[in-house]
Amino acid sequence: MSKIILTGDRPTGRLHIGHYVGSLRRRVELQNSGTFDEIYIMIADAQALTDNMDNPDKVRSNIIEVALDYLACGLDPAKSNLLIQSMIPELTELTFYYMNLVTVARLQRNPTVKTEIQMRKFENNSIPVGFFNYPISQAADITAFRATTVPVGEDQEPMIEQTREIVRKFNSVYGETLVEPEILLPETAAALRLPGTDGHAKMSKSLGNCIYLSDEADVIKKKVMSMYTDPGHLRVEDPGKVEGNTVFTYLDAFATQEQIERLAPEYANLEEIKDHYRRGGLGDVKVKKLLNNVLQETLEPIRLRRHEYEKDIAAVYDVLKKGTEVAEAKAAETLHDVREAMKINYFDSKELVVEQQKFFDQAAAERAQKNRRR
Numbered sequence: 001m002s003k004i005i006l007t008g009d010r011p012t013g014r015l016h017i018g019h020y021v022g023s024l025r026r027r028v029e030l031q032n033s034g035t036f037d038e039i040y041i042m043i044a045d046a047q048a049l050t051d052n053m054d055n056p057d058k059v060r061s062n063i064i065e066v067a068l069d070y071l072a073c074g075l076d077p078a079k080s081n082l083l084i085q086s087m088i089p090e091l092t093e094l095t096f097y098y099m100n101l102v103t104v105a106r107l108q109r110n111p112t113v114k115t116e117i118q119m120r121k122f123e124n125n126s127i128p129v130g131f132f133n134y135p136i137s138q139a140a141d142i143t144a145f146r147a148t149t150v151p152v153g154e155d156q157e158p159m160i161e162q163t164r165e166i167v168r169k170f171n172s173v174y175g176e177t178l179v180e181p182e183i184l185l186p187e188t189a190a191a192l193r194l195p196g197t198d199g200h201a202k203m204s205k206s207l208g209n210c211i212y213l214s215d216e217a218d219v220i221k222k223k224v225m226s227m228y229t230d231p232g233h234l235r236v237e238d239p240g241k242v243e244g245n246t247v248f249t250y251l252d253a254f255a256t257q258e259q260i261e262r263l264a265p266e267y268a269n270l271e272e273i274k275d276h277y278r279r280g281g282l283g284d285v286k287v288k289k290l291l292n293n294v295l296q297e298t299l300e301p302i303r304l305r306r307h308e309y310e311k312d313i314a315a316v317y318d319v320l321k322k323g324t325e326v327a328e329a330k331a332a333e334t335l336h337d338v339r340e341a342m343k344i345n346y347f348d349s350k351e352l353v354v355e356q357q358k359f360f361d362q363a364a365a366e367r368a369q370k371n372r373r374r
């Protein structure tokens with residue numbers, strides 16, 4: 001069986017370093033590993049509209065921002081198809097059929113939907129049907145491309161689980177048709193969910209605690225220098241806490257051993273730095289400076305590549321158009337199989353006509369026989 005990747009992001013803002021350690025970095029590695037036969041990276045604009053229906057300009061303008069971030073990180077159109085979700089009508093049709101396989105109660109139990117409903121402060125009766133339904137639409141995204149592997153952050157786990165249930169249900173009712181995907185989570189705990197610069201559990205645009213992939217060097221530095229650390233670590237000599245200390249969480253997620261050896265040569269590795277901080281005698285400013293150096297090294301090539309792509313926006317749209325065309329052809333194949341399995345392929349089923357003709361001919365013959373007997 002082919003190995004196929006599908007993953008994506010909602011175009012509601014520029015991508016930040018939480019996206020990077022949680023998923024983007026891994027995608028690029030997987031892409032370059034050469035072990036996948038097909039790769040689809042989706043800009044999920046239709047999904048973004050499920051809770052931004054009153055803000056089409058936001059979604060529209062962020063499609064290009066996300067595409068630029070993808071290319072800047074090293075997603076390569078020669079290896080990965082970058083596509084726009086709403087440009088593939090097959091996805092909505094699949095969603096419509098899958099809706100019959102899922103109960104309202106099951107959607108209500110989906111933990112991601114639950115937290116998002118709370119976060120967005122939808123009152124009990126103001127949840128749009130489309131929003132409520134988006135896990136089913138996401139199952140269509142994944143299955144349309146027969147994805148075997150979905151590299152995403154931990155928050156997407158309930159979505160993949162729901163997709164797997166839909167696949168099993170579909171296959172048991174209509175026959176083996178869809179592929180059950182597997183989730184691929186980030187390897188390290190620190191990358192599972194990068195906290196915001198303020199220490200809040202989640203990096204999010206609305207909280208204003210993000211470092212964006214496209215932030216300029218001085219902006220990154222400013223954000224790092226004002227990061228949340230250990231509020232009990234007041235003087236340099238005080239013992240400090242490393243757990244829950246955002247600066248160390250970021251170092252865990254970003255710093256390589258090579259960088260530690262080069263940028264902090266007084267220490268053998270990150271563990272030694274942590275030990276020093278715990279003992280006391282290591283100041284926040286020093287650790288922040290190290291983190292800043294690490295982040296600058298990681299983000300500079302990404303930012304420079306982005307600026308290159310920004311010079312030719314038409315070419316970026318061309319990349320999206322080509323990726324979307326390849327993706328649509330694939331989705332159309334799956335939809336064809338789905339329609340066949342569901343027996344709603346009336347016009348391309350020769351057997352249907354032959355069988356039904358036989359039925360009516362037989363009825364006619366029986367009528368004729370009865371008439372003769374009379």
Ligand code: TRP
Binds near residue numbers: 006010044142150
């Ligand atoms: N729900 C994902 C997010 O919030 C975006 C997304 C849409 C997605 N369709 C997908 C992710 C399919 C993986 C697979 O970022």
